[in-house]
Amino acid sequence: MKLRNLACRQPHISMGDYNGGNYVDINEVPSPRLHDFKKVSVLPLVFLIFYEVSGGPFGVEDSVQAAGPLLALLGFLVFPIIWSIPEALITAEMGTMFPENGGYVVWVSSALGPYWGFQQGWMKWLSGVIDNALYPVLFLDYLKSGIPALGGGIPRAAAALVLTFVLTYMNYRGLTIVGWAAVLLGIFSILPFVVMGLVAMPKLDPSRWFVVNLRDVDWNLYLNTLFWNLNYWDSISTLAGEVDNPKKTLPKALFYALILVVLGYFFPLLIGTGAVPLNQDLWTDGYFSDIAQMLGGVWLRWWIQGAAAMSNMGMFVAEMSSDSFQLLGMAERGMLPEFFAKRSRYGTPLIGILFSASGVILLSWLSFQEIVAAENFLYCFGMILEFIAFVQLRIKYPDAPRPYKIPVGTIGAIxxxxxxxxxxxxxxxxxxxxxxxxxxxxxxxxxxLRPCLKFVERKRWMKFSESADLPDLHIANPESIYSLVD
Incomplete structure (x- = not known):
């Protein structure tokens, strides 16, 4: 179940063995997307995934407050095995099987029909927008200790609006800009923790890592913090249509991103819990900047705060890209009105960006814990549909072409x-x-909402259309997923 060798593993069948049609390599099929815009390569994609899932250790502090150092450290080692690796593997298989914008919406539609595909899209888009509302909150939480005026009131609200506007504009300008911005922001966000680790080495006390009190664990906060910080691997699938050679690039990027995410959580927690005396009540949003000051001084504190700000910017633009391209993909499948499929001159889904930004502004007044719990709840429903779709497609269409296939059979998939x-x-x-x-x-x-939109379509109050360039979702059809009949 490791992602090692994702890029080189091949399906257990040859691409031409599927009954009913002769399959060709995905690269030989014209991309069902605009060709006038640059595609995303491996390195930017790694950091886009990094920001979809993580963005660094900012926001993991609550795990220590909820459960103490030992369970926090174990959580970020064990949870990836239980959750992150299976989700990343499924994303690699399904995302290369359906390399188009819409991602998991297309997976579920193919397995369970368009009604449930729409439900998947609604829940995942809403959970993504709720998730994105966190980042202005976290951004301002990290800056308020240095700029107290950002702690509340009109200055905080104004700062959140300005931040949302600036980052939304970055999304509008193009996905390649977002991808390379994510690379630069990622490097800047990771570096101060490397420095903090070097400064902390003489002060580490390993006994502090083993502190635990099972009677005082806040399991709800603990699990929600782990879940929020280690999910959303599937979000990158909604950008698959914008990726250069997705059948190789997507699995490889998921593998590298998984390593980066796990190390990006575990290493700072190891430093923070081992280098300073434990006070669980202080472990909340922004506490890493306080630890930085204790270990290295004010200069390191400001660097961590700046890195946190940059990290939240990266997470915001990555999440908004995923959410807005998902709406574009749904419109190209005829699930949403046609105007959602319109692109700006930069190739970006303008209406999807505006809708996603509006949702962020409306939800930004909620508290951190409320936002995390609400988006986790909706995300859970969406993941159940994804698991069902994954298993259903393995059972019903075992010989369908899968450029990357998890090396397990049907029972193993279940x-x-x-x-x-x-x-x-x-x-x-x-x-x-x-x-x-x-x-x-x-x-x-x-x-x-789905029946209402179908009613609107029948009344012709809005125009709905399915892109002719997209393949048939019914795999049983000889002209099936990304295949051609000779």
């Missing part, structure tokens, strides 16, 4: 989904009543 599914139900059960009610209302809106 078993791989069991641990993360159990984890999903644990997260759902531990949700507060308020979060559960709000999230279920959001799910109910999606169940009604």
């Amino acid at each position: 078993l791989m989904c069991v641990p993360p599914t159990i984890l999903i139900f644990v997260v759902l059960v531990l949700s507060t009543f308020k979060v559960m009610v709000v999230s279920l209302i959001a799910v109910a809106i999606g169940l009604v």
